[in-house]
Amino acid sequence: xxxxxxxxxxxxxxxxxxxxxxxxxxxxxxxxxxxxxxxxxxxxxxxxxxxxxxxxxxxxxxxxxxxxxxxxxxxxxxxxxxxxxxxxxxxxxxxxxxxxxxxxxxxxxxxxxxxxxxxxxxxxxxxxxxxxxxxxxxxxxxxxxxxxxxxxxxxxxxxxxxxxxxxxxxxxxxxxxxxxxxxxxxxxxxxxxxxxxxxxxxxxxxxxxxxxxxxxxxxxxxxxxxxxxxxxxxxxxxxxxxxxxxxxxxxxxxxxxxxxxxxxxxxxxxxx
Numbered sequence: 001x002x003x004x005x006x007x008x009x010x011x012x013x014x015x016x017x018x019x020x021x022x023x024x025x026x027x028x029x030x031x032x033x034x035x036x037x038x039x040x041x042x043x044x045x046x047x048x049x050x051x052x053x054x055x056x057x058x059x060x061x062x063x064x065x066x067x068x069x070x071x072x073x074x075x076x077x078x079x080x081x082x083x084x085x086x087x088x089x090x091x092x093x094x095x096x097x098x099x100x101x102x103x104x105x106x107x108x109x110x111x112x113x114x115x116x117x118x119x120x121x122x123x124x125x126x127x128x129x130x131x132x133x134x135x136x137x138x139x140x141x142x143x144x145x146x147x148x149x150x151x152x153x154x155x156x157x158x159x160x161x162x163x164x165x166x167x168x169x170x171x172x173x174x175x176x177x178x179x180x181x182x183x184x185x186x187x188x189x190x191x192x193x194x195x196x197x198x199x200x201x202x203x204x205x206x207x208x209x210x211x212x213x214x215x216x217x218x219x220x221x222x223x224x225x226x227x228x229x230x231x232x233x234x235x236x237x238x239x240x241x242x243x244x245x246x247x248x249x250x251x252x253x254x255x256x257x258x259x260x261x262x263x264x265x266x267x268x269x270x271x272x
Contacts, residue, residue, distance in 0.1 A: 014257030045255025
């Protein structure tokens with residue numbers, strides 16, 4: 001049975017569907033796609049971006065999927081270009097028994113992305129309440145919880161406080177990614193019910209667009225294949241961290257997004 005990836009398509013630079021689809025297929029996860037928007041490039045580092053909302057197309061595609069009797073074992077949503085798109089995806093998840101996996105894409109480094117406003121953030125909160133698993137970065141976690149820690153280095157208590165509020169919204173499992181830690185370095189904080197585990201990694205002092213999509217795709221794909229939640233989070237952290245460090249080592253221009261080619265064999269070697 002296939003999964004459904006609900007993401008935008010950037011025609012140049014690696015992010016969203018140009019990361020999600022190859023990673024899931026590398027994990028042997030059959031994937032259908034539902035494009036939410038078409039962009040000339042991803043939004044970080046480029047100006048005069050072409051952006052086209054695809055909500056009308058989404059609704060027509062979903063009608064055709066229904067006529068085919070398609071059923072998906074998991075629905076994985078990322079960038080959604082409008083409050084109306086979010087409501088469509090929320091309805092799709094609510095009427096399905098599929099695993100509802102939401103990467104609540106809104107912003108990073110303390111700021112919203114170019115195409116995101118407060119109305120979209122409010123609607124994203126409603127979608128998160130529908131999800132089984134969420135993967136916000138720290139900025140997105142603070143938007144969802146209303147707890148502004150100022151992106152300062154966080155200790156165990158502050159991390160637990162954020163997770164307690166996120167868990168109260170509904171998702172039983174999730175990961176806050178890219179947390180600057182009091183002890184140094186960065187960490188991904190995962191929770192499954194009451195249990196919390198922190199996966200620490202070195203700070204490469206560079207961020208690549210698409211790295212969050214890579215992490216979330218790995219986590220979603222590994223869980224879909226039957227992996228344990230914490231084991232999948234650990235492997236996803238390891239691979240995504242490797243991808244960032246390898247992109248930096250090879251001199252990848254940041255705005256072009258995380259490199260995939262050097263890590264695809266690594267994904268197969270470690271995961272399969």
